[in-house]
Amino acid sequence: MDKTMKPYIVAGPCSVESREQLREVTEALAKIPQVQMIRAGVWKPRTRPGGFEGLGAQALAWMRELAAEYGVRYCCEVATPEHVEACLQHGIGTVWIGARTTANPFMVEELCTALQGSPMTVMVKNPVCPDARLWLGAVERLQQAGIQEVMAIHRGFSMYDNHGYRNDPLWEVPMEFRRERPDIPILCDPSHIGGRRELVVPLATAARQLDYSGLMVEVHPYPAAAWTDGEQQVTPRELAAVVEAWLAARQEGTGGDERLEPLRRRIDEIDHELVALLSQRMAVSRHIATVKREEHIPVYQSGRWSDVLEDRLRQAAALGLDTSFTKEMLEKIHGESVRVQIESQ
Numbered sequence: 001m002d003k004t005m006k007p008y009i010v011a012g013p014c015s016v017e018s019r020e021q022l023r024e025v026t027e028a029l030a031k032i033p034q035v036q037m038i039r040a041g042v043w044k045p046r047t048r049p050g051g052f053e054g055l056g057a058q059a060l061a062w063m064r065e066l067a068a069e070y071g072v073r074y075c076c077e078v079a080t081p082e083h084v085e086a087c088l089q090h091g092i093g094t095v096w097i098g099a100r101t102t103a104n105p106f107m108v109e110e111l112c113t114a115l116q117g118s119p120m121t122v123m124v125k126n127p128v129c130p131d132a133r134l135w136l137g138a139v140e141r142l143q144q145a146g147i148q149e150v151m152a153i154h155r156g157f158s159m160y161d162n163h164g165y166r167n168d169p170l171w172e173v174p175m176e177f178r179r180e181r182p183d184i185p186i187l188c189d190p191s192h193i194g195g196r197r198e199l200v201v202p203l204a205t206a207a208r209q210l211d212y213s214g215l216m217v218e219v220h221p222y223p224a225a226a227w228t229d230g231e232q233q234v235t236p237r238e239l240a241a242v243v244e245a246w247l248a249a250r251q252e253g254t255g256g257d258e259r260l261e262p263l264r265r266r267i268d269e270i271d272h273e274l275v276a277l278l279s280q281r282m283a284v285s286r287h288i289a290t291v292k293r294e295e296h297i298p299v300y301q302s303g304r305w306s307d308v309l310e311d312r313l314r315q316a317a318a319l320g321l322d323t324s325f326t327k328e329m330l331e332k333i334h335g336e337s338v339r340v341q342i343e344s345q
């Protein structure tokens, strides 16, 4: 793949349902020039048993046939060495590792053994949990197995509170991934992050603003009738609009430095103040720990924490700060304060 080619759009159905469905979506996607590759799940990881689990190798045979007919390339998810073997046998040149698999280094290692020495391109979805290191680890294992082309896919994280998404995007996690590995192209999967087709355009636009390399989008000829992930799939015509929105979302202006410079300096000053204040706050926590130890008072006092939280959230609301952001930040600070106090006991 040409890593410099932008956007890198991968699109196609969540699952292959029939030869006809695959043909219909392929015919439509082959007409959208930005689509570099067609995705199609043939083994489906289901959260609960009893659902449609994919058509398996027969779908790969259809892919091989339609790839030749329409001049397109397909990719699919692999979760076991047998899946890798079947893809290699059917001439599939690109596979992806799903979010549940990336979370498990044993499974990634097994896939690496099966992939060793093959010319496959491998795309690695983020693990279901927000751990950039597991994601980086999977990429490193693949590279150690000799895989030349590795890409990353940001599909969001399964959290206790997903903030209205199917999977919380937690943009800071892919940012951490990219800080470590700026050389790995990253695609955004707005379908699995959003879980609803209305969210595909806004999420794709956000990814473009964040300089992602492209998108993986679920596309179905009749999304409402899809066997899996019906609420998040878009039609090929809607995909064309997603691509348009992507292209329009970012202008490549190069000026602006003069106006940004003083604002960035101000941000630097504020951050330094925040860090200095946090350090002072932790010093007070250590002092409190000493008093509690001497007075035989337990570290954690639930009434006090509720009062603190309520007071700060009221202040944040009055100042126009987002409440859930403020709450998460305060919880982190309080957690650290508790840790510091326990350590000083």
Ligand code: PEP
Residues within 6 Å of the ligand: 014, 041, 045, 077, 097, 098, 099, 100, 125, 155, 192
């Ligand atoms: C998919 O892409 O269809 C899929 C199952 O993705 P994920 O691994 O992100 O859940």
Ligand code: MN
Residues within 6 Å of the ligand: 014, 192, 218, 228, 229
């Ligand atoms: Mn899906």
